[in-house]
Amino acid sequence: MNDASVTIVQNTEHSPTFRELSFTWDASLGRPRAGQFLELRLPGTTAPLLRRPFAFSAYDEENQTASFVYEVRGTTTQLLSTMEPGMPLQILGPLGNMFHAKTKGVIAVGGGIGLGPILYAAHQLSPHHDLTLVTGYRSQESIPYSLYTPSCPPSICTDDGSAGVKGNVVEYLESLPQERFRDTTILACGPHPMLAALASFSNAVGCTCLVSMEEMMACGIGACMGCVIDRTDGTKARVCKEGPIFNSGEVVWT
């Protein structure tokens, strides 16, 4: 875990919804793993005040760069989208735990801005696992085709059917044969309702499901107790420290 000033290398629009930011990442800062995140801050202002968490979408060891995928939603991402290569960013990371799979099969499911860490996980696991990448979008125009790599071809779902399969990612999984979930782990990142649906789906088909949870964070390092979720054993867990990756069975879905 490190607190570093890094430099923007690229700030690319891949679709009207998705942008990707690449920045210098010195090896000494620690190797970021799929599922881990960083806490980003724009220098020079106190508004936005809090750092914002973004999950790594890639790490290029050779060129010493790392990336995340983002969507412009509010104050930080709005300002971020105007920033140019060469400008500095404050980054704290890598933070949190990571995706992993002990099974032969892996189904990596990304919805919305959950795309980044899922791409990274798919990229890392595809050589060693029987991997299916499933990504869901509202409609065709938001799809960031240029973020995909030939080594991990995606199944694409759109709500309106304008590209790929019509329907959401859960409906897509339901359409797969039951055998596909044998000796398989589902890895998922996306909106809360999607994760909740995947939790009950995986429960039904009897496979492990790891979800990346999202909560408002102040510190990102486990100190403020701001980002907790309820666990089925009655305790609370910090998304930034015990997570962000949880077994879907240990999360209380509300």
Place this chain on the structure above:
Amino acid sequence: MNDASVTIVQNTEHSPTFRELSFTWDASLGRPRAGQFLELRLPGTTAPLLRRPFAFSAYDEENQTASFVYEVRGTTTQLLSTMEPGMPLQILGPLGNMFHAKTKGVIAVGGGIGLGPILYAAHQLSPHHDLTLVTGYRSQESIPYSLYTPSCPPSICTDDGSAGVKGNVVEYLESLPQERFRDTTILACGPHPMLAALASFSNAVGCTCLVSMEEMMACGIGACMGCVIDRTDGTKARVCKEGPIFNSGEVVWT
């Protein structure tokens, strides 16, 4: 007076101290005059909150651009110095009154970040007046030579004598022959002590002295009563509205 979004055209370092920002300035926004200022805001944040006043240093009617000269001092100017051409700025202006001279002779005196409006005044008045441009600096290295134009060659003073005449601008004026001040107006912008010294100097030599005053501003348009100075007649005047240019004789110098 207008509230407009303009685009940065150039953001140039002229010396370690002085930078110049040029931006689009549509003629419909009103022709900025020497001595007038604008209120600048960086979009997307509330910290810095208040707009900051900057005096116009140039207006290029043909290319529809305007400029000011600035020094990195605090929050706004720090962020400004990292901004690139193409980025947007919020600008309110032109605001305030302007430099003028009814005399044949004009001595334009700039100290520190008072340079911008003085360059503009000198540039505008030199064709019609017998003009001397005097600018003061701490030492040689801060001098932004590339801001000067051949049509208005400056007399340069430095505190340490590393360039031009050793001493401050007031000492320089004191060294000039008394006749130079006959039928002459001094126009000045710079630190408060410099203006105060010029006020008593001009009083002594009996010529008019117009000074550009600086106060903290909230609104810049005369509404908040934040930027007042004391006048010798016992009233207060708003720097943003009745000023920023005042006859040095009407100002209470403290």
Place this chain on the structure above:
Amino acid sequence: MDLRVRIGNKHLQTPVGVASGTFGYGEEYEPFLDLDSLGAIYTKAISLLPRQGNPTPRIVETPSGMLNAIGLANVGADAFITEKIPYLARLSSCAVIPNISGKTEQEYLDLVEKLDPYDTLWGYEINLSCPNVKKGALAFGTDPAQVESITRKLRDLTEKPLIIKLSPNVTDIACIAQAAEAGGADAVSLINTLVGMVIDTRAKKPFLANKTGGLSGPAVRPIGVAMTYKTARSVDIPVIGMGGITCADDAIQYLLAGASAIQVGTWNFIEPATAGEIATGIQAYMKEHALSTIADFHNCID
């Protein structure tokens, strides 16, 4: 859809006003918005005699906020009557509400008596809460008994809407609001500025000549919303909310918290056109959320 707000025996055409001390007497903002589109202009504080106000620096920026110690600099009641009322009289649909500031109880009474004959003036906002005037209104504004008593005396002097403006520098603002209500106020407005200080460490002295100033701007918005929420649940008269409003969404936070009207203050300095745009934003929100009156905002949050 009805944007009108009833206060006492009158209506404001929209809930959107501009806060005292941040809008002068209106003239300066004419280039930026149609003043007659506003619900109300709350004027700079008016005192019986003209006041020069505090020495400079009167203003300093703070994180997402500012301190001011203008010191109620104003033209005084006579000049207000001769110079400002004629200008403001040209407004047809926007309510002109003088902000009344005294050093003594008597001064408040004298001011209302003096201004009451002028029909152009829609009502009064009684500033019991300016933290910058020495020996000033601070005492009134923090003591419920005094607030009730002065409100009652003012009530006897005028039939026009009487709005008591409350200080946030108190343990329990709702209890002060109840005192104003008991005294016969038609509405309360809140919040005025919070006492703050910035020290210039290089000069080793307070940055403001007055030492302390009043904090306003986006920084205080969560405080204003919380106090509005608490106050609106404690009185039956309308609450006029303010503090850090920069856009329609901020204004809507106040309306949902229980405010019947709002005021834009510091943000007038940053984006002078804003106050003219907020009513449209509120209307769009009402349409989207199927609200038909301002009162409908008050049923959303318990």
Place this chain on the structure above:
Amino acid sequence: MDLRVRIGNKHLQTPVGVASGTFGYGEEYEPFLDLDSLGAIYTKAISLLPRQGNPTPRIVETPSGMLNAIGLANVGADAFITEKIPYLARLSSCAVIPNISGKTEQEYLDLVEKLDPYDTLWGYEINLSCPNVKKGALAFGTDPAQVESITRKLRDLTEKPLIIKLSPNVTDIACIAQAAEAGGADAVSLINTLVGMVIDTRAKKPFLANKTGGLSGPAVRPIGVAMTYKTARSVDIPVIGMGGITCADDAIQYLLAGASAIQVGTWNFIEPATAGEIATGIQAYMKEHALSTIADFHNCID
């Protein structure tokens, strides 16, 4: 040059501490700074029994600030003793100061009695001012008589330094500080958070599950400095100032305002190394301005 600060019968090695609730029990910050370089760690609030705290969302950002409604989530006194004290005992020069939080007067007394035998604990910060606990400490913190009474009872239980932490949500914080002094407190610390609220206009409900939260961060700094200034002029015991400190210059504002020590709170979340750097900045300032003790800061501004 002497950076030490005397509080009661003990010294802090530097004026720079980290504020309760923003630094956990220290572990999380070890990668970023040398904990033993700090003057003091004020722990997350400790209650008699473990507390889960409030539901999420517990946090929301505001302009240059944040609201929190953690709800005093903490491990409880027993786990603090068995799990946290052994870790904190490894610190040699940094004072470990538990922040004591009760729901009733008795709970405060029980807590201090229970913790007093542990030599590792330097003293106590008594949190009379958390605005997020229902039926909680708010009542104590705003009533001078109760503050004096509980302070006196705590005073009888311990010889260690007793620091009373004050709420800013009061009309006159100096008068509460005087009550703490009268009750035998060795110092007062201020400010805790201000009550604030953010409303999610899309969902038409308060953003925090707890509805209101406590405002902290740079936004409140001018309020903290003003209250420190006022309080330091009203009591003879040391004042520990906080609220929005982000750097040495901010800390120096508090020292010049009259604080003898300071705490870094919210900014620990933004730049976790900051608290470790401020003492150096204070030293540089003292050198430049020829100050030789922290008390020298208090002679600069009247």
